[in-house]
Amino acid sequence: MKTIRIKHPHAKIDFPEMVIALGFFDGVHKGHKEVILTAKKEAMKRQLKCGVMTFFPHPKEVLRKEKKVNYLTSLNKKEELMFQLEIDYLIIIEFNEDFSDLNPQQFVDRYLIDFNIKHVVAGFDYSYGRLGKGTMETLPFHSRNKLTYTIVGKVEENGEKISSTSIRKALSVGNLDKVTNFLGRYYETDGVVVEGEQRGRQIGFPTANIASTNQTFIPDNGVYIVKIQINNQWLPAVCNVGYKPTFHDKNKMDLTIEVHILNYSKDIYGQKVKIQWIQKMRNEVKFESVNDLVNQLKKDVFNAKYFFQTSE
Structure with missing residues (x-):
């Protein structure tokens, strides 16, 4: 071509x-x-x-x-x-x-x-x-x-009708099943790994903070099962899109995209990545305590691991 x-x-x-x-x-x-x-x-x-x-x-x-x-x-x-x-x-x-x-x-x-x-x-x-x-x-x-x-x-x-507009509407409510069906493949966005607050690392769930590039449409706030491409390798992960309401006032925060890569600990700051959006697990919520958040994150990781074990 x-x-x-x-x-x-x-x-x-x-x-x-x-x-x-x-x-x-x-x-x-x-x-x-x-x-x-x-x-x-x-x-x-x-x-x-x-x-x-x-x-x-x-x-x-x-x-x-x-x-x-x-x-x-x-x-x-x-x-x-x-x-x-x-x-x-x-x-x-x-x-x-x-x-x-x-x-x-x-x-x-x-x-x-x-x-x-x-x-x-x-x-x-x-x-x-x-x-x-x-x-x-x-x-x-x-x-x-x-x-x-x-x-x-x-x-x-x-x-x-399958249209770009209907796909955007589905992304805006986190309906990834419909998005995948209309596209005929998983939806993907581009980004680069930037420095974040290190809060995930402090609570035992290190995340890669992703700055979106190329003006791509970001799905609705929430927690997702995703894959992230690093150095041409696709890795299973959990992604949170939102404002981290347990720690911040939503009105004072920019939207963040944080990816916790399963069983991975390498330094990837500055790297260009792709995110493949597979399934929404839940909405982003404000927890009463950090303990409650950690317990939920454990469930999210367990559910994501189960998904990858049973779907591949």
Whole structure:
């Protein structure tokens, strides 16, 4: 797979004739995969290359001037998942104000026809061009019938549309079973190990304090069964997301992500890590005493160990 990063306005780029899947693809969930795999089938049928065209940053950050959008997949993770789907080209367009000003006709001319695209695949609700006024139904008009297209319908699970929005909602309440089901894999976030308060070590449960990176969406506050990747090795762990209410006033604390790695004692300060979110065990609560907290942490570790022993 070749990854091509493009900033508008771009210089001429020579692409082979290609079928392209269009979308933002945040999460690369089952619905997104259906679009991409449909593009692959169309490319094989036509004996053409297959590509995916996506955009970064999220249009909301540019058009609504929102300071931050929390993504389901970092750009690196998105690229990794596209590679696993075995496409030929990943085209990443830098979404900026100039690009957002392109009308539908200009987008089709400069980013589809000029890129040697012959067939377009997108979801039923995909739109393009300024204010999203271009749709798949208008594509023949804007391409002067130079392009054909395939629309992929809703992909549903138990009557609910699989979407990035529904996955965010599930993460916001800690429903990891639904998240895993909609993604077709465990949810992952990136981070780096930073120095914390050392409080976990003092009570017999040392933790790695993780500073989240890449603007990834963090699940709801609570205690989770997770895996953490250190030096390309996945290790079983328990993770607490929240404000440590037993020790702090929530209103005076920043959100913390603390991971207790099972049967592990190495120094990993400064290391880049990934967290794989598997199952929520309980909500974060304020305990009456440190003793009560320690007793609960023992139960959490026992439950996590039992989970890993019986599921692998």
